[in-house]
Amino acid sequence: MTIHPTAIIEAGAQLAKDVIIGPFCTVGANVTIGEGTRLVSHVVVTGHTTIGKNNVIYPFASLGQPSPDRKYKGEEATLTIGDGNDIREGVTMHIGTAADKGTTVVGNNNLLMAGSHIAHDCIVGNNVIIANYTQLAGHVEIADNVTIGGLSGIHQHVRVGAHSIIGGHTAVDYDVPPYASVSGRRAMLKGLNLIGLRRRGFEKATIRELDNAYEFLFDETPENEDMPLTERAEKLKRRSKITEVKDLAEFVLNTHRGVTAYEDDE
Numbered sequence: 001m002t003i004h005p006t007a008i009i010e011a012g013a014q015l016a017k018d019v020i021i022g023p024f025c026t027v028g029a030n031v032t033i034g035e036g037t038r039l040v041s042h043v044v045v046t047g048h049t050t051i052g053k054n055n056v057i058y059p060f061a062s063l064g065q066p067s068p069d070r071k072y073k074g075e076e077a078t079l080t081i082g083d084g085n086d087i088r089e090g091v092t093m094h095i096g097t098a099a100d101k102g103t104t105v106v107g108n109n110n111l112l113m114a115g116s117h118i119a120h121d122c123i124v125g126n127n128v129i130i131a132n133y134t135q136l137a138g139h140v141e142i143a144d145n146v147t148i149g150g151l152s153g154i155h156q157h158v159r160v161g162a163h164s165i166i167g168g169h170t171a172v173d174y175d176v177p178p179y180a181s182v183s184g185r186r187a188m189l190k191g192l193n194l195i196g197l198r199r200r201g202f203e204k205a206t207i208r209e210l211d212n213a214y215e216f217l218f219d220e221t222p223e224n225e226d227m228p229l230t231e232r233a234e235k236l237k238r239r240s241k242i243t244e245v246k247d248l249a250e251f252v253l254n255t256h257r258g259v260t261a262y263e264d265d266e
Contacts, residue, residue, distance in 0.1 A: 004041075016053075031064065034083070047095045048076060052083040052108070061091045067120035069138060072097045082108040082126070093118040100139055113150070131168065143178065145200065161251050163200065165193045174258045177217075178248050179210050188263040189218060206244055213245045217252065218262055229259065 001015060004023040009015070012029035020038040021027065027039075028046035036054040039045070043057050047064030057063070064079045066072060077096040080103060081087075091112050096103040100121035106112075107126040115133040118124060124142045131150035136142070141159045149168030154160065160176040167183025176182050179197060181190040192214060197207050216224055217232050224232050230253060237249035252259055 007039075028064065048078040049081070049095070050078070051081045052085075054083055055081065055085045055087060057087045058089045058091075058114075060089055061087050063087075063091075063093045065092070065094055067094045067097050067138070069097055069099070069120055071099050072120070075102075077120075078103040079106075080104070081106045084109040086111045088112060088116075089114040091116050091118075094120045096121045097138075107144075125162070145196070147196065149183075155257075157257055159251070159255070159257075162247070163193060163196055165196055172260070174260045175251070175255045176260050177214075178251055179214075179244065180260070182260050184263070187260050189260050190262075202244075206242060209240070209242045209245055210248065213240065213248055217248070 022041040049064035125144035143162035161178030
């Protein structure tokens, strides 16, 4: 364990033997930090926060502060961060609230770029890239392998499906389907995240089936004309033998805020 003499480690903090705590860091009494994790400098970790192995946390990140949600009344809540995350300068993450899960969770191998914010009760999966100054409001769920462009904002309670990409400067008000590409001043569906799917090794046949599924769900065709979106999703789920297509249909069926759609041409 390496702790710089200017760092403040409160009694009760649990640090693995090879943690590195750089200059002017502060670690609270209820914090647990796993093996190989490094706090570069000027990092604040407080609250009931657990950080896993082999993370690198850069200057001026603040992790585990109480939620600014006016409903939060000081109840015990947690922040849990997994392994192998790259948490860049000025990133902020808040603990959960009793009004929801009571915890905020960030998974493994994520890149959170400078100034990005993870609010209370958010769930962030694995292998997620969140670019500079992107803001996640409370209760947001980000699935695995999502990429979010810089200066974007995600509305409360929005879900972002696996392998999707959100362009920079995008305000996201509704759920983003798995495998989607969305962008615009207000997020609009642009189709499949083809580049991401190809880079991640999806088979051509799977991509073709997903493309057909998107057309059936979100385009007006003779087959689905006047059919509600939920009915389209139910039909797609019943008839498809592709796991990814079934996951897409299930995502649509479970939406509460509605699903991001193509821009109306009219």
